Amino acid sequence: GEDVEQSLFLSVREGDSSVINCTYTDSSSTYLYWYKQEPGAGLQLLTYIFSNMDMKQDQRLTVLLNKKDKHLSLRIADTQTGDSAIYFCAEIRPYQTGANNLFFGTGTRLTVIP
Amino acid sequence: GAGVSQTPSNKVTEKGKYVELRCDPISGHTALYWYRQSLGQGPEFLIYFQGTGAADDSGLPNDRFFAVRPEGSVSTLKIQRTERGDSAVYLCASSLDRSFSTDTQYFGPGTRLTVL
Numbered sequence: 001g002e003d004v005e006q007s008l009f010l011s012v013r014e015g016d017s018s019v020i021n022c023t024y025t026d027s028s029s030t031y032l033y034w035y036k037q038e039p040g041a042g043l044q045l046l047t048y049i050f051s052n053m054d055m056k057q058d059q060r061l062t063v064l065l066n067k068k069d070k071h072l073s074l075r076i077a078d079t080q081t082g083d084s085a086i087y088f089c090a091e092i093r094p095y096q097t098g099a100n101n102l103f104f105g106t107g108t109r110l111t112v113i114p
Numbered sequence: 115g116a117g118v119s120q121t122p123s124n125k126v127t128e129k130g131k132y133v134e135l136r137c138d139p140i141s142g143h144t145a146l147y148w149y150r151q152s153l154g155q156g157p158e159f160l161i162y163f164q165g166t167g168a169a170d171d172s173g174l175p176n177d178r179f180f181a182v183r184p185e186g187s188v189s190t191l192k193i194q195r196t197e198r199g200d201s202a203v204y205l206c207a208s209s210l211d212r213s214f215s216t217d218t219q220y221f222g223p224g225t226r227l228t229v230l
Contacts, residue, residue, distance in 0.1 A: 004156070035221075042118065042205065042221035043157070088156050101147070101170065102219065104156030 004091060004105035011111045018076040020108045022089035027070060029091040033102065034063065034074045037086045046074070046087075076110075084112045116140075118222035120206050126228045127196055135191040135225045139208030146189050147219060148181055149205040157205050163189060196229045203227070 005023045012018045024032060030051050035043040049056045049063045049072075056063045062075040072089055086107040093103055119138040127133050139146050145164055149157035159173040163183045171181075178196075183189040193200055203226050207219040 040223065042223040043207075045218055045220070048218075090156075101159045101162060101173075102149075102157075103159070106154070106156050 004103055006105040006108045009109050012079050013113050016079055018079045018110055020074045020087050022072040022105055024070050024091040026093040031092050032072050033090040035088045079112050081112045081114055118206055118208055118220055120222040120225050124226045128230050131196050133193050135204050137189045137206030143208035143210050145209040147207040148191050151203045151205055198229045201229045
């Protein structure tokens with residue numbers, strides 16, 4: 001099947017904004033998610049956006065959704081060293097095998113430079 | 115418990131051996147999922163339980179992989195005749211009620227399986 005695509009690496013300086021991009025595959029996806037994975041820890045749900053929205057803000061996090069281009073982004077304002085982790089976007093493909101199961105991208109490793 | 119727990123955290127085995135990986139979901143969560151995460155990749159869906167039954171096992175790679183959830187709580191992922199390609203982190207997740215569109219999956223820390 002098609003893959004959810006993400007850039008593998010992103011480096012930013014502490015205090016700057018980070019923007020992590022994702023291209024998903026299924027235009028019928030109802031929800032799109034961002035998960036954070038720190039070393040030795042499980043996946044932590046950061047935020048999600050419903051497909052009828054184009055933006056969602058939650059404290060330092062802003063999610064932008066472009067349904068036409070099937071593009072999702074996560075902006076982290078005032079990035080801190082504790083934000084260093086791998087960030088995964090994930091989609092639900094309601095009409096494919098495994099309906100309502102999460103399909104993940106390859107992850108973007110964010111490195112915050114002090 | 116407070117979150118999803120998985121045991122063991124690390125498992126090293128030899129090619130051809132049998133292994134069992136355990137998942138304790140969040141109390142009260144009806145849905146349970148197993149994913150496999152290979153190095154440098156995102157998690158890939160393996161199997162999903164609703165209660166005691168495997169509602170969707172379309173992600174299991176072959177018949178060497180099997181999972182059970184006999185009492186609708188703890189689940190065990192079983193791998194027979196392990197191969198080096200089975201080496202990965204096996205993640206378990208649970209969610210409250212999959213019938214809700216906003217149902218959120220909570221992940222455990224994973225079991226890192228290494229097949230020598």
